[in-house]
Structures are given as C-alpha cells and as structure tokens.
Amino acid sequence: xxxxxxxxxxxxxxxxxxxxxxxxxxxxxxxxxxxxxxxxxxxxxxxxxxxxxxxxxxxxxxxxxxxxxxxxxxxxxxxxxxxxxxxxxxxxxxxxxxxxxxxxxxxxxxxxxxxxxxxxxxxxxxxxxxxxxxxxxxxxxxxxxxxxxxxxx
Amino acid sequence: xxxxxxxxxxxxxxxxxxxxxxxxxxxxxxxxxxxxxxxxxxxxxxxxxxxxxxxxxxxxxxxxxxxxxxxxxxxxxxxxxxxxxxxxxxxxxxxxxxxxxxxxxxxxxxxxxxxxxxxxxxxxxxxxxxxxxxxxxxxxxxxxxxxxxxxxxxxxxxxxxxxxxxxxxxxxxxxxxxxxxxxxxxxxxxxxxxxxxxxxxxxxxxxxxxxxxxxxxxxxxxxxxxxxxxxxxxxxxxxxxxxxxxxxxxxxxxxxxxxxxxxxxxxxxxxxxxxxxxxxxxxxxxxxxxxxxxxxxxxxxxx
Numbered sequence: 280x281x282x283x284x285x286x287x288x289x290x291x292x293x294x295x296x297x298x299x300x301x302x303x304x305x306x307x308x309x310x311x312x313x314x315x316x317x318x319x320x321x322x323x324x325x326x327x328x329x330x331x332x333x334x335x336x337x338x339x340x341x342x343x344x345x346x347x348x349x350x351x352x353x354x355x356x357x358x359x360x361x362x363x364x365x366x367x368x369x370x371x372x373x374x375x376x377x378x379x380x381x382x383x384x385x386x387x388x389x390x391x392x393x394x395x396x397x398x399x400x401x402x403x404x405x406x407x408x409x410x411x412x413x414x415x416x417x418x419x420x421x422x423x424x425x426x427x428x429x430x431x432x
Numbered sequence: 433x434x435x436x437x438x439x440x441x442x443x444x445x446x447x448x449x450x451x452x453x454x455x456x457x458x459x460x461x462x463x464x465x466x467x468x469x470x471x472x473x474x475x476x477x478x479x480x481x482x483x484x485x486x487x488x489x490x491x492x493x494x495x496x497x498x499x500x501x502x503x504x505x506x507x508x509x510x511x512x513x514x515x516x517x518x519x520x521x522x523x524x525x526x527x528x529x530x531x532x533x534x535x536x537x538x539x540x541x542x543x544x545x546x547x548x549x550x551x552x553x554x555x556x557x558x559x560x561x562x563x564x565x566x567x568x569x570x571x572x573x574x575x576x577x578x579x580x581x582x583x584x585x586x587x588x589x590x591x592x593x594x595x596x597x598x599x600x601x602x603x604x605x606x607x608x609x610x611x612x613x614x615x616x617x618x619x620x621x622x623x624x625x626x627x628x629x630x631x632x633x634x635x636x637x638x639x640x641x642x643x644x645x646x647x648x649x650x651x652x653x654x655x656x657x658x659x660x661x662x663x664x665x666x667x668x669x670x671x672x673x674x675x676x677x678x679x680x681x682x683x684x685x686x687x688x689x690x691x692x693x694x695x696x697x698x699x700x701x702x703x704x705x706x707x708x709x710x711x712x713x714x715x716x717x718x719x720x721x722x723x724x725x726x727x728x729x730x731x732x733x734x735x
Contacts, residue, residue, distance in 0.1 A: 297469045342461035348454045349447025
C-alpha cells in the first residue's frame with residue numbers, strides 16, 4: 280500500500296466519500312469510504328502519522344455531518360493508530376487479509392461512532408446495516424483499486 | 433509520542449466543547465477546507481431540484497390544459513345562459529401573473545410576501561392574490577416594479593366569505609391552531625344556521641378587494657358559538673403559503689363596472705317553479721342566476 284497506486288486509491292476513496300456524502304447518507308447502509316480509506320492508509324503509515332490522518336479526517340467528517348467533534352476525531356485517530364499497529368501484528372500476504380481487515384474494521388468503527396454520537400445503538404443497525412455497510416465498503420475499495428490499477432498501472 | 437499526546441489533548445478539549453462552540457469550529461472547517469465539496473453538494477442538489485420542478489411543471493401544465501378545456505365549455509354555457517337571461521357580460525377584470533417570494537421565517541416575517549412580475553406596480557391596491565386552487569392573500573402596495581402584500585396567515589388579513597350555496601356568510605381571518613399551524617376562522621356566521629364540515633367557502637367580492645367566487649377553504653369544525661348571536665368555524669385553507677410559487681394578482685375593473693357584477697351568485701335553480709319539457713325555451717327568470725334588481729347596480733340571488 281505504500282506504492283503511488285495505493286495512495287491514489289486512498290485519495291480517490293476519500294474524495295468519493297466527501298463528494299458523494301449526501302448520496303451515502305441517504306441510504307440505510309451505504310459504504311463508508313472514509314473509514315475504508317483511513318484503514319487502507321493506516322496500513323502504509325507509521326502509527327503516529329496514521330493517527331494524525333485519522334484525527335484530521337475526524338475533524339472533516341464531524342464538520343461535514345455535523346456530528347460530535349471531539350469523539351469523532353479521537354475515534355478516527357485511534358482507528359488510524361490501531362490499523363497501523365495491527366498491520367505489524369497480523370501482517371499477512373494473504374489476499375483475503377485486507378478485505379477481512381476492512382470489513383471488521385469498518386463494522387467496529389461504525390459501531391463506536393454510533394455509540395459516541397449518543398444516538399443509541401440498535402440491534403438492526405449493529406447486526407444488519409453496519410455489516411452490510413462494511414461489506415459494501417470492502418467491495419468498493421477493491422473495485423477502486425482495480426480501477427486505479429487499470430488506469431494508473 | 434508528542435504527536436499522540438497532542439492529539440489526545442486536542443481531542444479531549446474538543447469533546448468538552450459545548451454544542452455551540454463545536455458548531456463554530458465545524459462552521460470554520462465547512463467554510464474553508466470543505467467549502468468546495470459543499471459547493472458541489474449544493475450545485476447537485478439544485479440541479480436535482482430543477483429536474484423535479486420541471487417534472488412538476490409539466491404535470492401542472494397538463495392538468496391546466498384539461499382544466500382550460502373544461503372551463504371553456506363552462507364559459508360558453510354560462511354565456512348562453514346569460515344571453516337567455518338578458519344579463520350583461522360580467523366585468524371581472526383581468527389577472528396578472530406574478531412570482532411570490534415569502535418573507536424568511538427566522539430573520540423576516542413569513543406572513544408577508546413580495547410579488548415579482550410585470551406591470552404590478554400600477555395595480556389599484558389593495559387587490560386579491562390567488563391561484564387556481566384558492567385565495568393566497570392580498571397585495572397591499574407597490575414594491576419597486578412589483579408589489580408587497582400579506583398572506584392569509586397574516587394577523588391583519590380579513591376576507592368576506594360565503595358558503596358555495598350562498599346560505600351562510602361571514603368574515604374569515606387567520607388563527608393559529610394545531611401546534612401553531614395557521615388556519616382560517618370563519619366568524620360572524622348566523623347562530624341559527626349550521627355549516628356542515630366539508631362545506632366550501634368562497635369570496636363574496638364585497639368591497640372589491642377580492643374577485644367573487646375564489647375558494648378560500650373548507651369548513652372543518654365548529655370553533656365556538658355565542659348563544660343566540662353567532663357561530664365561528666375553523667376552516668381548512670385551500671392554499672398554504674408554502675405551496676405557492678406563481679400567483680395571479682387581480683387587476684380589477686373600474687369600480688363603476690364592478691358594481692354591475694354580482695358579488696357572488698350561488699348556482700341555484702328552483703325546479704319546483706319551472707315546468708318545462710326538453711326543447712322548450714327557458715322562462716325569463718329560470719336561469720338560476722337570480723333576477724336583475726336594477727339596470728346596472730347589482731345582481732342578487734333570490735332563492
């Protein structure tokens with residue numbers, strides 16, 4: 280993920296997230312490209328820098344969605360840090376590692392963000408919407424990577 | 433490590449901010465870094481709204497074509513009947529099309545509006561403003577090349593109304609009911625009379641501010657009764673200000689000619705007094721339009 284192509288993928292994911300934000304929020308279980316991009320980015324950064332990336336993205340995300348500022352920044356910073364740390368712990372050459380990492384990561388972070396927002400976690404949200412969202416995120420990240428690979432090489 | 437500690441401190445500080453302070457920080461980010469993205473969202477939302485509006489306008493146009501076809505036939509029939517009854521053509525004046533801009537709810541007065549259109553400033557104010565569905569309000573004065581006025585929701589708004597069958601009349605004004613939602617209140621209805629819920633009310637045209645026969649709403653239920661004197665009714669308005677975009681401002685005729693038209697003539701026909709077989713010419717006073725009381729003063733209904 281440290282390659283130029285990897286950063287193009289992450290940049291594209293983040294740009295898509297913010298550009299299509301109204302579209303995603305209109306769906307009950309839309310993909311979360313912000314967390315997807317952050318998790319992918321954290322695999323290629325040192326822990327402190329990944330945390331900083333999460334911190335800044337948290338500021339943008341809270342400002343965009345008018346959510347709780349501090350908790351969003353802290354959770355996404357922790358996500359970046361944890362993603363970078365887990366890379367060292369679980370690093371695998373398996374092609375299934377990154378999709379599984381994305382699905383579990385997005386699911387967990389979304390659950391934490393809902394809890395931090397104080398909206399109340401519903402069983403439906405935690406067990407249906409969030410896993411669907413995590414799956415969609417993984418699929419879109421994979422699709423974006425293939426697309427970039429096709430054009431950028 | 434210093435970076436991590438800094439982020440923890442800033443994050444904790446941000447978590448302790450009040451909602452207002454959080455909003456200020458978020459507003460700064462939205463006005464700077466996220467500004468291009470938000471502009472993109474706004475542009476796409478406007479584009480989508482224009483598309484929806486175009487579809488709605490097309491539906492509106494289609495229904496107008498149907499309504500115009502029907503009303504043309506009704507107008508021809510009315511003309512025939514007036515000719516049979518020996519009545520003059522009604523001088524109802526004309527209308528001017530205008531776009532309505534309501535006051536902003538928070539920083540302005542939502543019960544007033546500004547009209548934009550051509551030749552509005554030379555109207556003979558005050559004049560009624562309405563749509564095909566009913567009365568919207570009253571234009572009070574010129575405003576640049578347009579006009580300014582009040583929706584029916586305004587506290588100063590009053591209109592003389594009558595039930596469609598002409599049985600009961602009164603004055604309608606706005607009230608706040610149902611959690612602040614404005615609606616109309618019909619006052620001064622006679623105590624002996626009774627208006628059934630669902631009865632449609634139209635303008636009488638008295639005083640020449642509003643043209644006669646414009647729907648203002650339907651009676652919902654009894655509001656109050658003052659023993660032996662009068663009753664009040666809540667009226668569901670025909671038009672909500674939020675629904676109006678294009679309106680018609682009445683360009684009323686000269687008062688002299690206005691006096692010669694009926695205020696509001698309900699369609700009545702006393703079949704018991706008429707005996708006729710198909711093909712017979714109509715008797716002199718069986719047109720259902722009442723009788724001519726005077727050569728030029730008014731036409732009154734005499735059921």
